[in-house]
Amino acid sequence: MKQKMVAAVDVGTSKVCSLLANVDAEGSIQIVGIGIVPSQGIHKGLVADIDQASESIRQSVRKAEQTSGESITSVYLGISASNISSQCSRATVSVGRNARTVQQGDVQRALKVAREIDLSDERRLLHVIPTQYTLDTQIGVQDPKGMHAFRMDLDTHIVTIPQSSAENITKCAHKAGISIEGLVLQCLASAQAVLHPDETDAGVVLADIGAGTTGISAYKNGNLLLTAVLPVGGHQITRDLSVGLGIPVELAEQLKKEHCNLAEKEDPDAKEEPSVQINFDGVGRIYKKDINDIIRARMDEIMKLIISQLVQQMQSQSYLSYVSEFPAGLVLTGGTANLGGLRFIAQDISGLPTRIGAPTGLSGIADRLHDAAYSSSVGILLCSGKSWRHEQSWAREGRLRDKVVERVKSVGQFAPWAKR
Ligand SMILES: Nc1ncnc2c1ncn2[C@@H]1O[C@H](COP(=O)(O)OP(=O)(O)OP(=O)(O)O)[C@@H](O)[C@H]1O
Ligand SMILES: [Mg+2]
Numbered sequence: 001m002k003q004k005m006v007a008a009v010d011v012g013t014s015k016v017c018s019l020l021a022n023v024d025a026e027g028s029i030q031i032v033g034i035g036i037v038p039s040q041g042i043h044k045g046l047v048a049d050i051d052q053a054s055e056s057i058r059q060s061v062r063k064a065e066q067t068s069g070e071s072i073t074s075v076y077l078g079i080s081a082s083n084i085s086s087q088c089s090r091a092t093v094s095v096g097r098n099a100r101t102v103q104q105g106d107v108q109r110a111l112k113v114a115r116e117i118d119l120s121d122e123r124r125l126l127h128v129i130p131t132q133y134t135l136d137t138q139i140g141v142q143d144p145k146g147m148h149a150f151r152m153d154l155d156t157h158i159v160t161i162p163q164s165s166a167e168n169i170t171k172c173a174h175k176a177g178i179s180i181e182g183l184v185l186q187c188l189a190s191a192q193a194v195l196h197p198d199e200t201d202a203g204v205v206l207a208d209i210g211a212g213t214t215g216i217s218a219y220k221n222g223n224l225l226l227t228a229v230l231p232v233g234g235h236q237i238t239r240d241l242s243v244g245l246g247i248p249v250e251l252a253e254q255l256k257k258e259h260c261n262l263a264e265k266e267d268p269d270a271k272e273e274p275s276v277q278i279n280f281d282g283v284g285r286i287y288k289k290d291i292n293d294i295i296r297a298r299m300d301e302i303m304k305l306i307i308s309q310l311v312q313q314m315q316s317q318s319y320l321s322y323v324s325e326f327p328a329g330l331v332l333t334g335g336t337a338n339l340g341g342l343r344f345i346a347q348d349i350s351g352l353p354t355r356i357g358a359p360t361g362l363s364g365i366a367d368r369l370h371d372a373a374y375s376s377s378v379g380i381l382l383c384s385g386k387s388w389r390h391e392q393s394w395a396r397e398g399r400l401r402d403k404v405v406e407r408v409k410s411v412g413q414f415a416p417w418a419k420r
Contacts (some may be wrong), residue, residue: 005108006372007064009057009178010078010186011169013042013212013235014335016056017377020063021364027382029365033068035060044212044231045080045186047168048068052213054175061178067365074179078380079161079169080186080213084126089117093133095149100105100171102135102144102152110154115391117158124166125391126183127159131223142222159185161298170395180395181384187215187227194357197222199328205352207306208376209336211235214302215376216309226313230305234336244294245286256339259288262342265299282379293358297344299323303349328355335373 003022011016020033037060041052061072082309091113095106104267115128122249133141135149144152166183173180190208191200200219210233212353218226236258241252307322314322332342337356347354369378 001313005032005070005257006303006381006382007033007061007072007075008078008190008377009061009173010374010377011053011057011172012078012186012210012376013041013044013045013081013233014210015373016060017374018057018060018075019369019377020064020068020070020071021381023381028380029364029366029381029383030360031362031369032368033064033066033070033072034365034368035065035067036368037063041172042212044082045167045210046082050168050175051097053169054172056320057172057178058176061176072178074181075173076182076184076380076384077180078171078186078189078207078256078376079171080185080210080215080229080415081165082229083165084159084161084211084227085123086157086227088131089114089156089158091154091156093154094151100148100150102128102147102149104145105224106152107145108152109389110152111156113154114158119160122146122163123160124163124394125158126161126166128391129157129188129224130195131157131225132221140221152369157227159219159227166394169346177224179308180392182293182386183395184380184383184391185215185227185229186210186213186376187217187229188224188375190215190357190375190381190390191217191219191379192381192382193375194331194333195219196380198415199210202328203326203331204328204331204332205306205310205326206331207266208334208375209233209302209332210334210376211336214306214334216306217295218310218326226309229310230302230309232302232305233334236340237295237336237339238300240294241291242403245290247284247286255286256290256295259291260340261288261340262296262299264346290350293302295339299339299345300340300349303346307350308400323351326352329355331355331357333357333372333386335371337372410414 003024016037019033022030039056041049047053065072087170091110093110095102132152134142137143184199187208191206198401201222203220204216212233212235214230216228238252242249257297260291310322314325343354357370
């Protein structure tokens with residue numbers, strides 16, 4: 001089967017992960033290059049410091065180049081910007097005058113109309129995703145090509161991003177010396193990596209709980225219903241532990257990963273057993289119950305925020321009436337999905353059957369990627385076939401100028417005469 005080489009750079013709040021892979025049309029992935037570095041200069045999925053963020057991207061890409069022996073110039077970039085917004089939109093076109101049979105050109109024309117929505121100057125299109133077609137009065141058509149109709153309505157799910165955030169992230173990539181093939185919202189990428197078509201057909205919710213953000217996407221009848229990014233994630237849990245237990249952030253992060261067990265029911269006697277003993281500025285004792293109580297409180301809040309997005313979207317009359325809309329349940333992914341026992345409290349709070357989703361079936365140098373933290377990174381590779389280029393032409397504007405400037409600067413570093 002024909003393969004193509006794809007480069008993905010997943011810019012998260014805690015890490016930048018660059019992957020170079022051979023991807024075929026069936027979606028099988030062979031990883032040939034990997035570069036994971038802690039991210040700097042990203043706050044809640046948004047660029048907070050261009051120099052630091054672009055340096056993290058540069059280092060991550062360089063590592064992927066070193067492991068693969070290939071050079072990377074152009075990438076699909078994954079972002080988790082917490083200030084995106086999404087809406088549904090409908091575009092209507094008439095079908096070719098003579099044959100009245102829907103052709104590829106009619107579909108393209110409908111998509112073009114869909115992209116021409118009225119946006120204020122301060123926002124950019126990120127994704128225009130076709131959800132369903134209506135031919136005359138027949139709704140729910142998935143592929144209209146070849147069908148007879150007089151008019152065609154195309155429903156789309158539109159995601160926009162503030163212009164400043166869009167420009168800052170593209171600037172970071174260009175400053176790191178790479179061009180952008182396309183931008184992908186992380187929670188849409190994760191969905192590609194971990195959801196099964198049966199789940200998206202039946203109705204499913206995906207939550208990618210990362211370090212600074214929680215990305216949500218929901219599907220029904222194979223269509224995307226909802227995308228949202230909440231500015232909360234694992235960093236808040238670590239900070240709660242640090243403040244609540246009076247310990248340094250590094251230790252809080254370690255305790256969170258090693259000792260959390262949300263599956264344990266509250267046990268009034270648990271406090272009698274010291275679970276962890278630490279020496280920090282003297283002797284301190286930390287109880288497992290305290291760790292779990294603090295984490296449970298924050299996760300309870302994050303879960304309720306996820307649910308409120310679903311309630312809002314489905315315009316549910318009662319708090320739990322959305323449950324019947326998503327029989328395939330809730331799929332949790334992102335690094336924070338690794339919290340011990342998270343599945344159990346997520347299920348309790350949401351009322352949805354819950355599983356943890358992580359990438360599977362990868363070949364090549366992929367051992368580290370079979371972890372929920374890398375669902376979006378792998379998913380970006382799978383999004384490379386999507387035709388999102390048109391709405392993102394802004395991401396390619398100015399790249400040549402920026403690259404030339406960066407190249408001249410880097411020459412200048414080694415050849416002082418070039419600066420004069
Ligand atoms: N075993 C674990 N238990 C609990 N939390 C974990 C575990 N492993 C990783 N995490 C948490 O996952 C978070 C990182 O997740 P991820 O890599 O998905 O975030 P990101 O993509 O960098 O950030 P974002 O998507 O929010 O911009 C961190 O807060 C980290 O503490
Ligand atoms: Mg992420």
